[in-house]
Amino acid sequence: MRRVLEFDEIGYWSEIKLDIVRDYAAAYSTILNKKNLPHIYVDAFAGAGQHISKSTGAFVPGSPLNALNVQPPFREYHFIDLDVSRVESLQRIAGARNDVHVYEGDCNEVLIQSIFPTLHFESYRRALCLLDPYGLDLNWDVMFQAGQLGTIDMFLNFPVMDMNRNVLWRNPDKVSVEQLARMNAFWGGDWKEAAYTTERSLFGEPEKESNDAIAEAFRQRLQKIAGFKNVPEPLPMHNSKGAVVYYLFFASQVGVAEKIVQDIFAKYRNKGGI
Numbered sequence: 001m002r003r004v005l006e007f008d009e010i011g012y013w014s015e016i017k018l019d020i021v022r023d024y025a026a027a028y029s030t031i032l033n034k035k036n037l038p039h040i041y042v043d044a045f046a047g048a049g050q051h052i053s054k055s056t057g058a059f060v061p062g063s064p065l066n067a068l069n070v071q072p073p074f075r076e077y078h079f080i081d082l083d084v085s086r087v088e089s090l091q092r093i094a095g096a097r098n099d100v101h102v103y104e105g106d107c108n109e110v111l112i113q114s115i116f117p118t119l120h121f122e123s124y125r126r127a128l129c130l131l132d133p134y135g136l137d138l139n140w141d142v143m144f145q146a147g148q149l150g151t152i153d154m155f156l157n158f159p160v161m162d163m164n165r166n167v168l169w170r171n172p173d174k175v176s177v178e179q180l181a182r183m184n185a186f187w188g189g190d191w192k193e194a195a196y197t198t199e200r201s202l203f204g205e206p207e208k209e210s211n212d213a214i215a216e217a218f219r220q221r222l223q224k225i226a227g228f229k230n231v232p233e234p235l236p237m238h239n240s241k242g243a244v245v246y247y248l249f250f251a252s253q254v255g256v257a258e259k260i261v262q263d264i265f266a267k268y269r270n271k272g273g274i
Helices: 012-034 063-068 084-094 107-118 140-149 160-166 177-187 211-224 255-268
Strands: 039-043 050-053 059-061 076-081 100-104 126-131 152-158 196-200 206-208 235-238 244-251
Touching: 012 039, 012 059, 012 063, 012 126, 012 152, 012 235, 012 244, 012 255, 039 063, 063 076, 063 084, 076 084, 076 107, 084 100, 100 107, 107 126, 107 140, 126 140, 140 152, 140 177, 152 211, 160 177, 160 211, 160 244, 211 235, 211 244, 244 255
Parallel strands: 039 076, 039 126, 076 100, 126 152
Antiparallel strands: 050 059, 152 244, 196 206, 235 244
16 A cells, blocks of 8 residues: 655745755756766655645655756765655656666665765765755764765755754763764764853853854864865755754865855855755
């Protein structure tokens, strides 16, 4: 029996993110096609392939559909999701195409076990990888290996709202063991020094750093620890109330890639709620 599929409703800021990734994917594929390098598109939290706009109620193509429409095309497409109904939707979108691979499973396992091993530098294969978790559902090992391979350009949703809501409390001693484990897995190291100042409040509790400061600390990790040579300042993405929901990071080994993304970020930075 086919499972009921509920499409995600997305706000304007998420539509902007889709536009940004689509614009870069087109530039990326054009450049690598001219260099005759086989390149693949990887979407680790692919969803159902399309969404519903909160503002209009209309269907909005998701990142998988946008990627499939990029010209010149990628050599392969790899879509991953945990939800069975979303996987079935992706399979229907792929149809009989043998260049589209759909995985039902945890991207933290699928990427490291099945996809990244095909992307060693000597293979001449390159990849554009979208890591767009719903929250702290991504492991640092994935980001670290992506940087170490030297063959991957990466967009990353840095889920600061989930961090603030569930982990970065005024009294971190009250955070549950489960939430601390999620944060530890995402950050991949000691995050408290980046998240809290050395000052104390009137009640003796540690003062939290700003969202921008925490994002900058993670940017430094992507460069210094994961080994990405080019990690521009991320783009803060806001909700309708003006609060930062997440930061959109980009990381690459290639300077021209950073320049392209900076131009795209500048194009969208002052639009709507951003």
